[in-house]
Amino acid sequence: xxxxxxxxxxxxxxxxxxxxxxxxxxxxxxxxxxxxxxxxxxxxxxxxxxxxxxxxxxxxxxxxxxxxxxxxxxxxxxxxxxxxxxxxxxxxxxxxxxxxxxxxxxxxxxxxxxxxxxxxxxxxxxxxxxxxxxxxxxxxxxxxxxxxxxxxxxxxxxxxxxxxxxxxxxxxxxxxxxxxxxxxxxxxxxxxxxxxxxxxxxxxxxxxxxxxxxxxxxxxxxxxxxxxxxxxxxxxxxxxxxxxxxxxxxxxxxxxxxxxxxxxxxxxxxxxxxxxxxxxxxxxxxxxxxxxxxxxxxxxxxxxxxxxxxxxxxxxxxxxxxxxxxxxxxxxxxxxxxxxxxxxxxxxxxxxxxxxxxxxxxxxxxxxxxxxxxxxxxxxxxxxxxxxxxxxxxxxxxxxxxxxxxxxxxx
Amino acid sequence: xxxxxxxxxxxxxxxxxxxxxxxxxxxxxxxxxxxxxxxxxxxxxxxxxxxxxxxxxxxxxxxxxxxxxxxxxxxxxxxxxxxxxxxxxxxxxxxxxxxxxxxxxxxxxxxx
Numbered sequence: 001x002x003x004x005x006x007x008x009x010x011x012x013x014x015x016x017x018x019x020x021x022x023x024x025x026x027x028x029x030x031x032x033x034x035x036x037x038x039x040x041x042x043x044x045x046x047x048x049x050x051x052x053x054x055x056x057x058x059x060x061x062x063x064x065x066x067x068x069x070x071x072x073x074x075x076x077x078x079x080x081x082x083x084x085x086x087x088x089x090x091x092x093x094x095x096x097x098x099x100x101x102x103x104x105x106x107x108x109x110x111x112x113x114x115x116x117x118x119x120x121x122x123x124x125x126x127x128x129x130x131x132x133x134x135x136x137x138x139x140x141x142x143x144x145x146x147x148x149x150x151x152x153x154x155x156x157x158x159x160x161x162x163x164x165x166x167x168x169x170x171x172x173x174x175x176x177x178x179x180x181x182x183x184x185x186x187x188x189x190x191x192x193x194x195x196x197x198x199x200x201x202x203x204x205x206x207x208x209x210x211x212x213x214x215x216x217x218x219x220x221x222x223x224x225x226x227x228x229x230x231x232x233x234x235x236x237x238x239x240x241x242x243x244x245x246x247x248x249x250x251x252x253x254x255x256x257x258x259x260x261x262x263x264x265x266x267x268x269x270x271x272x273x274x275x276x277x278x279x280x281x282x283x284x285x286x287x288x289x290x291x292x293x294x295x296x297x298x299x300x301x302x303x304x305x306x307x308x309x310x311x312x313x314x315x316x317x318x319x320x321x322x323x324x325x326x327x328x329x330x331x332x333x334x335x336x337x338x339x340x341x342x343x344x345x346x347x348x349x350x351x352x353x354x355x356x357x358x359x360x361x362x363x364x365x366x367x368x369x370x371x372x373x374x375x376x377x378x379x380x381x382x383x384x385x386x387x388x389x390x391x392x393x394x395x396x397x398x399x400x401x402x403x404x405x406x407x408x409x410x411x
Numbered sequence: 412x413x414x415x416x417x418x419x420x421x422x423x424x425x426x427x428x429x430x431x432x433x434x435x436x437x438x439x440x441x442x443x444x445x446x447x448x449x450x451x452x453x454x455x456x457x458x459x460x461x462x463x464x465x466x467x468x469x470x471x472x473x474x475x476x477x478x479x480x481x482x483x484x485x486x487x488x489x490x491x492x493x494x495x496x497x498x499x500x501x502x503x504x505x506x507x508x509x510x511x512x513x514x515x516x517x518x519x520x521x522x523x
Binding site for chain 2: 135137138141142144145147148149151152154155158159162163167168171172235236237238239241242245246249250253254257258379381392395396399400403404407411
């Protein structure tokens, strides 16, 4: 009787997380003298990120679920998430076994299927589409080119990553951070370099939150006072018909040229058409609020859960974070420099500052352009002009992602 | 080294595609604009709504009223549920001199 009792207690203790922490098997990352420092460090990192989300309000809507997902997944024995099921344990050609995932997967494994199958990013894009007003872009289509120029950082960071020794697929995923668009980065990374997903997602979302700090110095450095003072003409009114035709045209044009961008651009435009149509008010509200919020929770928590000690606590995470900053800065510079070209070509009618809004990050980047412009001249209202390149940037980074996905198939 | 050459190919194709796609969209949108502005010219007369400003606003510096006008436009747009593009403020005047009952009624209207 008493033996049974003691056996019961011993096996209970052996199955607690604490026991696991202090009885780490050799070979797991950062295990010394039987103590699993890897998991401990990950729990600390998770807490720091929770602090950044709540205390500093860095994109809290995403960072909070991400950081808590990280916490959950790194509790030993919690069995919520099994990365091995998705990325294998080092095999050359790993094939996911869906039956295995459904039978043995924990809660987060099942939710992660939505990331792995590319469902969440597209659903989020429906919501973003329904929240976006494309009329500044329709009124001033030139700004599409600024949205393209601000993808420069994507390709520069891609090169940087190659030089630092990442392989092509990983480099593409890192480069796409420069698109400043979370769902796009996640869609590319989960396909091309799933092991880097947590680092890339965290870098992308943190830098998006830091845009008001990253961009202004670059903007001041690259533009002259005279350029910053330019007041732009009021945008022409856009008719409802134009706003209805726009999403359809964009879907068809982009879809025909870069089919791999359709999951993003198509969903973005679907959301926009639902809103602009005016006949599906309920759907529009649902995709903007409930659907978007639900998916954001699932996306955040599962992306965070992929951060395990042996993939996250690596020097490459630091490289990714550094390259992300490079990508954001160069994208900003690309937009600004193209803005300067336009300033010259239009004989001073375009304020180059709006170019910096070509990095997606809607509407943060446009607000930064407005703030910097207003510092020079408080009566200058650049916000609506900057929204054009800003939403063009979303299309631009989705196209860049489509190109990467397409190239990855042939290389 | 092979990686870098392949990378160069990817980057060049990538940049060119992004620019090409967005440039094509630009052309399509310009085309759309030409078509629609041509059509709109016929019906142009109805469009601009000149709205006087019925909203009492705190004193603003008279020399530079562009900020005030922006505020007024936004307020009218919000209360009419319309885009600011359709509004053009031609003039505004303070209406605080109205009798107190008129003002109450107006406020009720705005709040309701």
